[in-house]
Amino acid sequence: MSYIQGETGDWEIVIGLEVHAQVISNAKLFSGAATDFGSEPNSQVSFVDAAFPGMLPVINAFCVEQAVRTGLGLKAEINLQSVFDRKNYFYADLPQGYQISQFQQPIVGKGEIVLDLPDGSSRTVGVTRLHLEQDAGKSLHDQHPSKTYIDLNRSGVALMEIVSEPDMRTSEEAGAYVRKLRSILRYLGTCDGNMEEGSMRCDVNVSVRRPGEPFGTRCEIKNVNSIRFVMQAIEYEARRQIEILEEGGKIDQETRLWDTTKFVTRSMRSKEEAHDYRYFPDPDLLPLELEPEWVEDIKRTLPELPDDKKARFIQDFKLSPYDAGVLVAEKARADYFETVAKGRDPKMAANWVTGDLFGALNKSGKDIEESPVTAENLGGLIDLIADNTISGRIAKEVFEAMFETGEKAADIVEKKGLRQVTDTGAIESSIDAVMAANADKVAEFRSGKDKLFGFFVGQVMKATQGKANPALVNEILTAKLKG
């Protein structure tokens, strides 16, 4: 277990996360208005979304399907009956004066998420529930000195709130949780997981305790919008609480904000009495009833999810858990790798994809979808190594050229004349020349200075511009030097 060292001893952090994930759908949860991001303000607002008197909500069947699909992807219980409630509060971007949400009977119950930790190990975190609710509109506070501008385009878009158990103990685990949840949602196609655009947002519950003791009082940090901020906010908040407790103080249960410029959490004082939401069943909506067969139909169409894919990569391709984890984290990466590995040495394919390719993509700030080297072309490069057309060392050079130009490996090899020399005669004559030019070293080698072998290999490779087949060089050189 990893504890935090305080002035007076060890402390343990306890973390639970509530993630709001915007459902991928054409229309909103209870209206027929569009959900596109970044449209003209208030251009995707129906009278339902603006809460005009007398307007009634009608549920979007596909949003329900997306929630069920997500629940199944989290290996969770699907509740065949769930109920929509009104959560009452006043805010300028909530025209109804209440949010339609699910309180006591959510659509999805207990599930789990397996975290892939940096050291290659994994850990299971419980999911408490998932429920469907409406998103609020957007408030812009920076358009006018004394006014707030309201855009209701987001008002009524379907959200899934996914609540974890307080099972995490470090900021790394919390980061791994958000990454894994995002990966699962993207595989399922139920949320695009874009935290920058706000289609996935995170509330973080943090408390601290002495190891083995009951949970301490928690604070909730609202609306954290990147994985890095989630981790930083937890670190800061845990330190703050430990300091208060060690000085004999007590923690007030409150809502806090992560200040992304000062890197501190601070209290949202105005929320003091706002937590009286007076939930009650929405009289405009009947309970949501699902047919077991319909749920089964969705289950049958689930794609292979990251955990299963990882297990398959380890089993079929003999990859390390770490490599497999890195490859399956994004579906596009996993697909790329599988194309490269098809009919080739999988370990070699994994090395090229996770090493040279990811390195080059990282350096140039590109996504795998934008890679100048296609999976087919990387496969072609590996084929050239496998059939001894080029050596592994020359392959690195070819790869760089491929990344720059997008050309095929074979074309680059031909154009630059990088074909490996496998002609024994040519290699022999190079070796003879090197030995003749370094007669003293040959003598030293023969009197027992074995280390010089590397020197000769280097000289021969230099003489052949790296194109000599290394195995042949070793073989012939050994024979000649010993002779």
Added chain:
Amino acid sequence: MSLDKATVAKIAHLARIKVPDDELEDLAGDLSRILSFVEQLNEVDTKDVAPMTSVAAQKLRRRKDEVTDGGYRDAVLSNGPETAEGFYVVPKVVE
């Protein structure tokens, strides 16, 4: 069940209804009587009765995931007390 003045004041605040102090007493009495009237329902044993969700035997209606509405910004904004550049404009509310 009877409500005191403080509870009535809190309920009024949550509902954003302005109630002068000298009316709280009367309101507390009125609300308490309403609650007592409704509480008669508790005398019926409903332990094994499922909650009634509708007077007609019907299921929740569902809609296809198609964009069929919106795109009439001016109509939506026409009732706003103040608007600018396609936005509703309200007094600054910021944390």
